Amino acid sequence: MSDSEFDDAIAILGGTGDQGLGLALRFAKAGRPVVIGSRKLDRATAAEAEVKRAVPDGNVTGLDNADATRRAKIVILSVPFEHTAATVKSIRDALVPGQIVVSMGVPLASSVGGAAAHMVGIWQGSCAELVASLLPAEIGVVSAFQNVSAHRLRELDQPVECDVVVSGAKPEREVVMGLCEWVPGLRAVDGGPLGNARIVESITALLIGMNIRYRVSEGIGVRFTGLPTPTETKPTSR
Amino acid sequence: MSDSEFDDAIAILGGTGDQGLGLALRFAKAGRPVVIGSRKLDRATAAEAEVKRAVPDGNVTGLDNADATRRAKIVILSVPFEHTAATVKSIRDALVPGQIVVSMGVPLASSVGGAAAHMVGIWQGSCAELVASLLPAEIGVVSAFQNVSAHRLRELDQPVECDVVVSGAKPEREVVMGLCEWVPGLRAVDGGPLGNARIVESITALLIGMNIRYRVSEGIGVRFTGLPTPTETKPTSR
Numbered sequence: 457m458s459d460s461e462f463d464d465a466i467a468i469l470g471g472t473g474d475q476g477l478g479l480a481l482r483f484a485k486a487g488r489p490v491v492i493g494s495r496k497l498d499r500a501t502a503a504e505a506e507v508k509r510a511v512p513d514g515n516v517t518g519l520d521n522a523d524a525t526r527r528a529k530i531v532i533l534s535v536p537f538e539h540t541a542a543t544v545k546s547i548r549d550a551l552v553p554g555q556i557v558v559s560m561g562v563p564l565a566s567s568v569g570g571a572a573a574h575m576v577g578i579w580q581g582s583c584a585e586l587v588a589s590l591l592p593a594e595i596g597v598v599s600a601f602q603n604v605s606a607h608r609l610r611e612l613d614q615p616v617e618c619d620v621v622v623s624g625a626k627p628e629r630e631v632v633m634g635l636c637e638w639v640p641g642l643r644a645v646d647g648g649p650l651g652n653a654r655i656v657e658s659i660t661a662l663l664i665g666m667n668i669r670y671r672v673s674e675g676i677g678v679r680f681t682g683l684p685t686p687t688e689t690k691p692t693s694r
Numbered sequence: 695m696s697d698s699e700f701d702d703a704i705a706i707l708g709g710t711g712d713q714g715l716g717l718a719l720r721f722a723k724a725g726r727p728v729v730i731g732s733r734k735l736d737r738a739t740a741a742e743a744e745v746k747r748a749v750p751d752g753n754v755t756g757l758d759n760a761d762a763t764r765r766a767k768i769v770i771l772s773v774p775f776e777h778t779a780a781t782v783k784s785i786r787d788a789l790v791p792g793q794i795v796v797s798m799g800v801p802l803a804s805s806v807g808g809a810a811a812h813m814v815g816i817w818q819g820s821c822a823e824l825v826a827s828l829l830p831a832e833i834g835v836v837s838a839f840q841n842v843s844a845h846r847l848r849e850l851d852q853p854v855e856c857d858v859v860v861s862g863a864k865p866e867r868e869v870v871m872g873l874c875e876w877v878p879g880l881r882a883v884d885g886g887p888l889g890n891a892r893i894v895e896s897i898t899a900l901l902i903g904m905n906i907r908y909r910v911s912e913g914i915g916v917r918f919t920g921l922p923t924p925t926e927t928k929p930t931s932r
Contacts, residue, residue, distance in 0.1 A: 680916055683914060
């Protein structure tokens with residue numbers, strides 16, 4: 457594996473789940489090397505085969521979570537919230553400084569037997585801050601992708617039509633904002649410091665309730681209005 | 695005052711502030727009777743004069759908060775969060791069963807000397823639930839309008855272009871959703887039970903941070919994608 461392949465690659469842990477597999481399909485279709493991680497190698501290789509069926513020329517590999525982590529600069533955590541801490545602990549020793557861990561988990565109350573439209577409170581404030589609390593400071597943690605519908609990600613011939621609020625420290629945040637441009641219809645919005653993840657994560661619970669009330673199985677998304685177009689203004693360095 | 699004028703009228707307590715005055719202008723322009731409430735009568739009458747200058751044929755009256763409350767079926771609370779509890783207590787005896795109190799407050803940390811892009815935790819869960827906890831059960835409390843930009847409300851020749859998530863018990867929630875249709879560019883979205891106000895209120899803090907980062911003084915708004923058009927599906931009775 458060359459350095460440049462490591463830099464280009466995107467590892468998706470929990471890439472066998474609905475939303476993770478959706479991201480894997482989109483990034484593979486866009487030409488990025490994709491590494492799908494799972495606790496169980498056979499599930500990772502099954503997901504690899506599924507992506508290859510949909511994107512025959514995609515560069516995709518299924519590995520266990522720790523091996524997948526060693527293969528990509530950007531490591532997206534797409535595991536159910538209740539498996540987040542255990543997954544982070546299981547890959548901690550595989551991470552090296554400079555890697556970026558992307559948290560897309562949401563502390564839905566369904567993780568403890570409650571409703572998916574409700575949240576549980578997280579001591580650190582959010583799933584993303586919980587992830588950061590378990591990692592050394594040299595590993596950047598960024599929050600993103602929580603509100604992107606799995607259904608829309610998997611309709612490969614349609615744009616996704618959703619804004620992605622990206623929160624975290626500046627350089628890593630900008631890397632993940634750039635990543636959104638690889639998926640048609642996704643727009644990155646600068647979500648500021650990682651602490652804002654507690655708001656962004658809760659929007660998922662609101663959208664889940666709306667999906668139920670309006671019976672929208674494809675998933676309701678969110679767009680922000682009044683944003684300057686990319687060429688007008690770059691976000692300030694706050 | 696006739697019963698039908700009471701039913702049509704909208705009282706806006708704190709209608710002298712930026713956002714409250716914006717709503718007063720919009721509802722007056724739409725032909726609804728508007729009653730502006732303030733702790734100080736002279737400020738209420740000054741706001742009345744300001745609305746009349748912009749909307750000469752508007753039906754608008756400035757009164758103190760308790761008198762304004764007696765004049766309208768729908769009472770919108772548009773006071774800074776830190777004045778919410780005191781305002782509710784001051785109008786409690788003026789309310790009668792069947793009235794609807796609309797909470798648009800947000801527990802921003804600026805209410806206790808912190809940043810406007812941060813929140814403080816509310817024991818009851820949200821500003822709207824705090825309001826409900828201070829009122830008898832016969833008064834319906836609905837959460838709405840938190841994320842509507844004051845600047846855009848006051849540009850009377852432009853549509854507002856923002857979704858309003860409306861939360862609360864069913865019959866009152868539907869009344870307030872109907873109210874949104876009186877303002878061009880506002881769209882009501884069924885936000886389910888009042889408890890969801892804790893999410894909707896926090897979106898305001900996220901938008902304030904975005905306004906700063908992107909230097910958008912007019913205010914960034916929010917739209918939900920994938921909602922059925924009104925004729926397609928009514929929200930279910932959840």
